[in-house]
Amino acid sequence: QQQVKQSPQSLIVQKGGIPIINCAYENTAFDYFPWYQQFPGKGPALLIAIRPDVSEKKEGRFTISFNKSAKQFSLHIMDSQPGDSATYFCAASEETSGSRLTFGEGTQLTVNP
Amino acid sequence: GAVVSQHPSWVICKSGTSVKIECRSLDFQATTMFWYRQFPKQSLMLMATSNEGSKATYEQGVEKDKFLINHASLTLSTLTVTSAHPEDSSFYICSARDTERNYGYTFGSGTRLTVV
Numbered sequence: 001q002q003q004v005k006q007s008p009q010s011l012i013v014q015k016g017g018i019p020i021i022n023c024a025y026e027n028t029a030f031d032y033f034p035w036y037q038q039f040p041g042k043g044p045a046l047l048i049a050i051r052p053d054v055s056e057k058k059e060g061r062f063t064i065s066f067n068k069s070a071k072q073f074s075l076h077i078m079d080s081q082p083g084d085s086a087t088y089f090c091a092a093s094e095e096t097s098g099s100r101l102t103f104g105e106g107t108q109l110t111v112n113p
Numbered sequence: 114g115a116v117v118s119q120h121p122s123w124v125i126c127k128s129g130t131s132v133k134i135e136c137r138s139l140d141f142q143a144t145t146m147f148w149y150r151q152f153p154k155q156s157l158m159l160m161a162t163s164n165e166g167s168k169a170t171y172e173q174g175v176e177k178d179k180f181l182i183n184h185a186s187l188t189l190s191t192l193t194v195t196s197a198h199p200e201d202s203s204f205y206i207c208s209a210r211d212t213e214r215n216y217g218y219t220f221g222s223g224t225r226l227t228v229v
Contacts, residue, residue, distance in 0.1 A: 034217055043119070043206045043220035044157070089156060093218075100147055101208075101218055103156045 004092050006104025013080055014112050021107045022074045023090035030102075032095035035064065035075045038087045038106075047088075048075075051095075080111045115141050115211035119221025126197055126228055134192045134224045136207030142187035143209035147218075148180075151204040163190040197228040 005024045013019045023033075031052055036044035050057045050064040050073065057064045061078040077084055090104040116139040126132050136146055144165045149157040161171045161182050169182035179201075181193040190209075194201055207221045 032217070036220070041204075041223070041225065043117075043223040046114075046217055046219065049217055091218075100159055100162060106154075106156050108154070 004090060004102050004104045006090050006107060008107060009105065010108040010110075012110045012112065015081060017080050017111070019077050019080055019084075019109055019111070020074055021088055021090070021109075022072065023092075023104050024070075024072045025092050025102075026071065027092070027094075027102075028071070029094045029097075030092040032093045033064070033066065033073050034091050034101070035062070036089045036091065038089065044089060077109075080109075082111045082113050085109055085111050115209070115214065115219040117207065117209050117219045117221045119207050119224055121224060122222060123225040124227070126226070128198055128228055129196055131193055131195045132197055132226060134194075134205055134207075134226075136190045136192070136209070136221050138188045138209045138211070138219075141209075141211040141213060143190075143211070144187060145210065146184060146190040147208040148182060148190075148192050149206045149208065151206060151223075157206060160192075165190075194226065197226070199228045202226055202228045 034049035163184040184190040
């Protein structure tokens with residue numbers, strides 16, 4: 001019930017491509033869905049987050065698509081750049097109750113020049 | 114946005130010694146902070162939830178006597194790895210949430226612990 005499943009485990013795209021990372025959850029009480037970017041040796045940094053009242057959110061080149069009925073959400077990176085090469089984690093929480101984040105397994109993204 | 118400062122960024126210690134890691138919320142008050150452990154190429158594993166003024170809540174399988182957590186103020190939580198052993202070598206990350214400004218969960222920069 002508390003798990004968040006993330007795929008793919010790794011992803012390689014060419015510069016300018018649009019990598020898509022998918023996550024699925026079971027707990028219908030989750031109401032906050034962030035995506036984090038992590039570079040080696042650094043802590044995760046919040047990229048973008050969505051709440052269940054909207055189906056899509058865009059910030060710069062990053063877009064979250066959210067499907068409440070399917071309990072799935074995904075991250076799209078437009079016009080990907082080599083500097084986007086990092087590990088991406090999706091997460092979910094019951095924000096209103098102040099609960100902790102449940103993380104996906106992570107996706108290692110490589111953007112080739 | 115909210116800023117969480119974590120120190121040290123890396124530490125090497127000898128087996129049997131103790132190491133303290135600090136996590137500070139710089140521009141907000143955090144009644145709750147979270148401590149994670151991360152192994153190479155793996156996800157973050159929650160170790161414990163640190164509550165200001167009360168005992169931490171540890172996840173199943175995490176030794177509370179080995180990983181001492183103190184949350185003495187609204188801006189500081191510390192994790193002490195006691196009697197460290199090489200298997201405790203890992204990347205430790207703290208997190209806090211600015212509930213007042215609704216900035217979500219912010220993470221520190223992490224601490225690389227190496228026990229030799």
